[in-house]
Amino acid sequence: LTRSGASLLQTQRNHKDERLSRGGHRVMSVFLGSIMVFGFLNNLLVLVLFCRFKTLRTPVNMLLLNISVSDMLVCVCGTTLSFASSLRSRWLYGRGGCMWYGFANSCFGIVSLISLSVLSYDRYSTLMVCNRRTPNYRRPLLAVGGSWLYSVAWTVPPLLGWSSYGLEGAGTSCSVTWTVRSPASHSYIICLFIFCLGLPVLVMVYCYGRLLYAVKQVGHIRRTAARRREFHILFMVVTTVVCYLLCWMPYGVVAMMATFGRPGLISPVASVIPSILAKSSTVINPVIYILMNKQFYRCFLILFHCKHHLTENGHTSMPSNTTVVQLNRRACDESPIATRPPKAKSCPADEEGNSGADPDKDEPVEPVEPPVLPEIS
Numbered sequence: 001l002t003r004s005g006a007s008l009l010q011t012q013r014n015h016k017d018e019r020l021s022r023g024g025h026r027v028m029s030v031f032l033g034s035i036m037v038f039g040f041l042n043n044l045l046v047l048v049l050f051c052r053f054k055t056l057r058t059p060v061n062m063l064l065l066n067i068s069v070s071d072m073l074v075c076v077c078g079t080t081l082s083f084a085s086s087l088r089s090r091w092l093y094g095r096g097g098c099m100w101y102g103f104a105n106s107c108f109g110i111v112s113l114i115s116l117s118v119l120s121y122d123r124y125s126t127l128m129v130c131n132r133r134t135p136n137y138r139r140p141l142l143a144v145g146g147s148w149l150y151s152v153a154w155t156v157p158p159l160l161g162w163s164s165y166g167l168e169g170a171g172t173s174c175s176v177t178w179t180v181r182s183p184a185s186h187s188y189i190i191c192l193f194i195f196c197l198g199l200p201v202l203v204m205v206y207c208y209g210r211l212l213y214a215v216k217q218v219g220h221i222r223r224t225a226a227r228r229r230e231f232h233i234l235f236m237v238v239t240t241v242v243c244y245l246l247c248w249m250p251y252g253v254v255a256m257m258a259t260f261g262r263p264g265l266i267s268p269v270a271s272v273i274p275s276i277l278a279k280s281s282t283v284i285n286p287v288i289y290i291l292m293n294k295q296f297y298r299c300f301l302i303l304f305h306c307k308h309h310l311t312e313n314g315h316t317s318m319p320s321n322t323t324v325v326q327l328n329r330r331a332c333d334e335s336p337i338a339t340r341p342p343k344a345k346s347c348p349a350d351e352e353g354n355s356g357a358d359p360d361k362d363e364p365v366e367p368v369e370p371p372v373l374p375e376i377s
Contacts, residue, residue, distance in 0.1 A: 029086035036079040039282035043072040062140040070111040071282035078105040085172035098174040102165030110151040117200035124207035163188035178258040247281040250274040
């Protein structure tokens with residue numbers, strides 16, 4: 001604690017030389033206030049939809065719920081403190097508040113990032129892997145618990161002496177002390193960058209890249225519904241990856257430059273914009289993963305009485321998923337398992353429980369027709 005306190009005092013002295021003007025702090029408080037309000041409301045909407053509609057309470061959607069919970073906690077436990085401090089143009093909560101802010105923001109942010117990467121792998125494996133898995137909550141719950149344990153494992157060390165938390169940017173928020181020149185601090189920052197930023201990016205790019213390539217191959221076979229599905233998934237994939245990189249990569253690059261560049265290379269004021277971009281992910285995540293998903297969007301319309309086509313028990317009817325069926329069939333045909341007799345293996349049913357087919361109507365199938373797979377929107 002003594003080392004952390006000394007680091008905080010030293011950082012406060014450094015910020016005396018370069019501060020935002022009062023007008024600059026007002027502008028910053030406007031951005032932070034907007035992120036706080038819209039981030040809280042967007043993620044609260046997600047929680048309300050989960051509570052209101054039983055059809056959304058599926059195993060894979062537990063990851064979406066986990067992302068929304070972590071993003072909401074960032075808005076409540078972190079952004080509120082930096083917003084209030086920006087209004088007063090200085091940090092208001094002392095050394096203990098700074099350590100809590102740095103720990104909480106880092107922990108909740110990493111939970112969200114890890115959940116996004118796990119979600120990308122889940123979507124990839126659901127479409128590309130052919131096996132006999134049955135729908136259950138065990139794997140998603142393990143993924144949710146694992147994301148929190150993983151995050152805590154990487155955010156507790158600064159509280160114990162491996163690096164530290166201190167003021168950053170314009171002196172109204174806290175994070176890992178990027179500018180401390182010591183082997184312990186450098187080693188922690190390198191590990192944090194690799195395992196909590198670089199690795200999730202690689203997982204997302206790989207999974208979505210493979211998925212997009214497979215969808216494009218299916219698009220050459222079917223030119224109608226499959227073609228429309230191809231462009232829809234293409235748009236979602238590009239939006240997801242670009243927004244992820246836009247929100248977090250600038251912050252990571254600036255942090256690495258401040259750590260390993262010459263002293264004073266990144267001024268406190270120059271680091272404000274990447275920090276705000278990273279916080280804005282709490283607003284963007286629900287838009288991408290919830291409002292761009294047809295299932296959630298329809299429940300959203302029903303919640304606000306914009307759409308009344310609702311079946312019993314809160315379930316909405318879903319369209320067929322022609323592209324997804326063809327994609328999974330193609331993956332199964334190209335796998336070594338496909339060389340066995342046709343009845344030995346079949347593609348899994350929807351792990352989300354949302355096949356999109358009418359459960360009360362028997363559809364004609366071929367001898368080895370795989371069941372309809374989940375809608376990826």
